[in-house]
Amino acid sequence: MDTEHTRTDRLGLLLEQFDKAREMAQVRLTGLGDEEYLWEPAPDCWSLRRRSEAVTPRAFGPGEWVLDLGAPDIPASEYAEVARQAADGMTVDKIADDWSVTVERVEQVLAHTGEPEPDTTPITTIAWRLGHLHFQFAGAWEWTFGERRHDPKQMVDFSPSTALTLDRFWPVIDRWRAAVATVTDDELDTIGFSQYPYGSDPDDPYIAVVAGANLEFIHHMAEIALLRDLWRARS
Structure with a gap:
């Protein structure tokens, strides 16, 4: 090198x-x-x-x-990224807009505990x-x-x-x-x-x-x- x-x-x-x-x-x-x-x-x-x-x-x-391209969703592999966005101060509404999903879906991801579900992408x-x-x-x-x-x-x-x-x-x-x-x-x-x-x-x-x-x-x-x-x- x-x-x-x-x-x-x-x-x-x-x-x-x-x-x-x-x-x-x-x-x-x-x-x-x-x-x-x-x-x-x-x-x-x-x-x-x-x-x-x-x-x-x-x-x-x-x-x-x-x-x-399928319907908008947040894959299990991106749960950590959503948590990082929230920790950095992004609002739930902004995160939902970023991922083109509902606020309820973002809240579900942020409330998830344990290992993420298997990725079905x-x-x-x-x-x-x-x-x-x-x-x-x-x-x-x-x-x-x-x-x-x-x-x-x-x-x-x-x-x-x-x-x-x-x-x-x-x-x-x-x-x-x-x-x-x-x-x-x-x-x-x-x-x-x-x-x-x-x-x-x-x-x-x-x-x-x-x-x-x-x-x-x-x-x-x-x-x-x-x-x-x-x-x-x-x-």
Whole structure:
């Protein structure tokens, strides 16, 4: 490892983490074909589908192909995040608005004790995971460095073609990364520097938003890598 040129400032560490994750992800996506891209490894998966064939109530996208999305809820894996939001001073009404759920659902989560229930969120395909990252990073750029007016869920024309998807995907990722690299220390500490409308970005310092974007990219790419392993090993 070249320690002489390793950045140790806050933003530098996050950028280097992202760059390494991006490099590994691009290698792991090499050779991805259309059949594997849309492969559903279990029943009732969320995926990319023609609008007329969507199986979920909030499937979205501007064109013929849309990403599945179910009814709003707070998954068990996010109970701790809801508790953190409440501890940080967010009102129950604001938390409910943040998660697009009822106040009663938030109160139920905050009142929960013991281990969370098993997470019942459906398995998602490689196509879904790539589409999810695509619209999030497109929206993250738009609502931080762009015009802050386009709905992220309508910004990406999803495609069943792996080659076309990746040709569109990497420039969006790299545009976001290049813009983040220009952010100053003061902007990193600015609450609401990002106004991305889905999530807590407007209430967070931008350094936390960047860290969260890294986490989102890393964990979804790790899931994609595992799905590729399962595809290769299927009987």
